[in-house]
Amino acid sequence: xxxxxxxxxxxxxxxxxxxxxxxxxxxxxxxxxxxxxxxxxxxxxxxxxxxxxxxxxxxxxxxxxxxxxxxxxxxxxxxxxxxxxxxxxxxxxxxxxxxxxxxxxxxxxxxxxxxxxxxxxxxxxxxxxxxxxxxxxxxxxxxxxxxxxxxxxxxxxxxxxxxxxxxxxxxxxxxxxxxxxxxxxxxxxxxxxxxxxxxxxxxxxxxxxxxxxxxxxxxxxxxxxxxxxxxxx
Numbered sequence: 001x002x003x004x005x006x007x008x009x010x011x012x013x014x015x016x017x018x019x020x021x022x023x024x025x026x027x028x029x030x031x032x033x034x035x036x037x038x039x040x041x042x043x044x045x046x047x048x049x050x051x052x053x054x055x056x057x058x059x060x061x062x063x064x065x066x067x068x069x070x071x072x073x074x075x076x077x078x079x080x081x082x083x084x085x086x087x088x089x090x091x092x093x094x095x096x097x098x099x100x101x102x103x104x105x106x107x108x109x110x111x112x113x114x115x116x117x118x119x120x121x122x123x124x125x126x127x128x129x130x131x132x133x134x135x136x137x138x139x140x141x142x143x144x145x146x147x148x149x150x151x152x153x154x155x156x157x158x159x160x161x162x163x164x165x166x167x168x169x170x171x172x173x174x175x176x177x178x179x180x181x182x183x184x185x186x187x188x189x190x191x192x193x194x195x196x197x198x199x200x201x202x203x204x205x206x207x208x209x210x211x212x213x214x215x216x217x218x219x220x221x222x223x224x225x226x227x228x229x230x231x232x233x
Contacts, residue, residue: 009152013159013209020206027200028083032091037187042096043085046078049100049179058103060085066211066219069095071102073113078103090190094197097180101172109171116168123158123208128216130154155209162206169202 026032040048043060050058058071060078068081078100084092105113134147176198184191208215 009156013156016159016163017207017210020203021210023200024204024207027091027094027197029091031193032089032094032197034090034190034193036088036090036093037184037190039088040093041086041088042092043080045093045183046080046096046100048183049097049176050103052179052182053104053175055103058100062086066215069099071099073102073105073110073117076103090194091197094194094201097176097194098169098172098198098201101175104175105168105172109168112165112168112171116165119158119161119165120205120208123162123205124212124215126158127151127155127209127212159206159209162209166203166206169205173198173202 036045038045043062047060050056058076058078060080062082062085063079064081068079069084071078078096080096080099084095086092102113130151134151137147138144173195180191180194184194
């Protein structure tokens with residue numbers, strides 16, 4: 001009964017994460033491969049948006065790694081992978097613009113953004129530490145069922161926190177509306193498609209729970225390397 005309940009919870013959680021991953025994969029699939037209606041790359045359209053919002057203190061950095069395509073509010077840097085920064089596809093636009101929109105989240109919204117990013121880090125690295133802690137407890141003859149339940153409970157808590165802070169991502173998309181309606185006023189079809197892609201980008205990190213082992217092994221352990229470069233684009 002106990003492990004049956006644990007199994008059901010895990011299956012439901014994994015299904016939610018897998019759905020998020022599938023949605024994000026579509027951003028770079030057929031629906032995101034349409035060429036953008038203006039000849040701007042992802043980095044260029046992000047810069048145009050930031051300039052339209054009067055933001056000049058954000059550095060756009062090309063970066064290849066697990067933590068690419070993200071905005072760092074502390075250093076005011078927008079990290080973009082080359083497939084996003086240098087592409088003129090709508091999928092690349094969606095990722096670059098969504099992350100650039102986080103730079104507009106200041107004041108009280110900045111606190112929400114920082115909490116959201118903390119939750120994302122917990123989702124990525126928390127399960128790995130929880131498994132190690134549970135394994136240590138079991139080696140010390142701790143109740144195995146309680147250890148397993150603790151790991152599953154923490155993973156579920158991370159997922160619920162992740163889902164509960166998604167409003168920050170949708171708020172970022174909302175901040176793009178005025179710019180996109182102006183920039184794509186002659187391309188309504190492209191605007192509709194881009195909005196659909198932005199909705200998929202907003203839920204990208206929900207799937208990070210499934211990628212947690214990879215994040216933990218490649219970026220959390222000692223000697224796993226630097227997460228972000230120092231140089232600019």
